[in-house]
Amino acid sequence: MTQTVKYYSTNLKAPRVSFKEALLKGLAPDRGLYMPESIPQIPSGRIDEFGTMSYSEIAYAVTSTFLREELPDKALKNMVKDAYNYPVPLEKVLGNRFIMRLDQGPTASFKDFAARMMGRLINYYLERENRQLLILTATSGDTGSAIANAFYGLRNINVVVLYPEKEVTNRQRKQMTTLGKNIRIVALPGKFDDCQSLVKQAFSDPDLEHLNLSSANSINIGRLIPQIVYYFYAFAKLRSGSAGEKALFSVPSGNFGDMMGGMMAKNMGLPVEKFIIATNENDEFPRFMETGNYNKIQPSINCISSAMNVGHPSNLARLIALYGGIMDEKGRIAKAPDMDKMRADIHAVSITDEQTRRTIKDTYQTYGVLLEPHGATGWAGAEDFIQKYPQYNNENQLLVSLETAHPAKFPEEINKILDMDPQLPPSLKEVENKKEHVERMDNQYSTFKSFLLDQKNER
Ligand SMILES: *Cc1c(COP(=O)(O)O)cnc(C)c1O
Secondary structure: OOOOOOEEEOOOOOOOEOHHHHHHHOEOOOOOEEEEOOOOOOOHHHHHHHOOOOHHHHHHHHHHHHHOOOOOHHHHHHHHHHHOOOOOOEEEEEOOEEEEEOOOOOOOEOHHHHHHHHHHHHHHHHHHHOOOEEEEEEOOOHHHHHHHHHHOOOOOEEEEEEEEOOOOOHHHHHHHHOOOOOEEEEEEOOOHHHHHHHHHHHHOOHHHHHHOEEEOOOOOHHHHHHHHHHHHHHHHHHOOOOOOOOEEEEEEOOOOHHHHHHHHHHHOOOOEEEEEEEEOOOOHHHHHHHHOOOOOOOOOOOOOOHHHOOOOOOOHHHHHHHOOOEEOOOOOEEEOOOHHHHHHHEEEEEOOHHHHHHHHHHHHHHHOOOOOHHHHHHHHHHHHHHHHOHHHOOOOOOEEEEEOEOHHHOHHHHHHHHOOOOOOOHHHHHOOOOOOOOEEOOOOHHHHHHHHHHHHHHO
């Protein structure tokens, strides 16, 4: 018999809850992040079977290990089929080294994988109970558009997205602001961390409790579980079949939600040799791995991989929890994780903008593989790893580097580096000429609070 997985808070000061509660709450009442108390296992024979299955079939197989006691099988099957109606290309670079393109969803970002599934899960519960929810989220670019698109038109959900005015590209902005309906978009004259801080204050404000706030940021457990799937998919499709084969995954990282999906996959039984965690110049995590001391970067540094301009990754507390430590929401470590084990599993590396640009140029010119700044950060991280550890510098070693956005989302940068314009996928073409709806606001919590209270009154 399978048992229902319960979820605990990484701050350990809140009651354990069901999946549904964790999903609808987002953040735990003690401001910790929800983590599954036990991690379901997928036996290697089952992973073999994934080799001939479609992405949505694998998504069902993997997510149902967490969710099968939570909702009817049929509902989950329909959700994954509806959410994953686009391809997930695995592009060969050379030998057994691949780029996994997670950029074919409606917003051309890997965040579609998590957001579309979470939207459907939340909607499922709300509809059944005839309840309303206000989703508040801060974005440095891609989360906002993925969330806005994932919840667009859902009857029981309103969405407010905050973004730093100067840190998102025109196209990222248009993907959020051209929707309308139940989606409201707010521009702030600050940084991503400022947006995130306003959102966090709203969540802990008792005056707003009646609004039924929820977070759809990468902290929500409903986003984490779907992000486990593509690691299984990549391995099952690309493995050569040799005994004891293990994969290297390189993950360009900002808030560490993507990477946590991979870590969970490994803990569920996926054979992973190492995760390469590649950050941009916001190097708080690589430094932590080196020194054991954690210092967040405030304010975060502006890099061309803008969705990774994060000075304190919000999912870090989960990674620390997975290695037996405790980190609170401020980044203070109450109990150290097993650093030796972390170092055995993870190679963390910070990539400069200059390296990122050079990587975009080299991978295109050498292999004909087009990357954008986030995916290039991941690939540069993988190259750093195989140079430092030559035993892995072997073309038979399976290596999968994640491309997290479509190159056409960063046309200015690509044009500067390669003197060409990447072709727009249809999802991005559509928004070009639609009307935008944006609300501008100063960087004050009081302003934001009245905005939230007023919005409710209008309805
Ligand atoms: C959000 C994002 C990332 C970083 O993912 P995290 O889960 O926050 O680490 C990387 N690339 C792109 C394009 C993104 O939108």
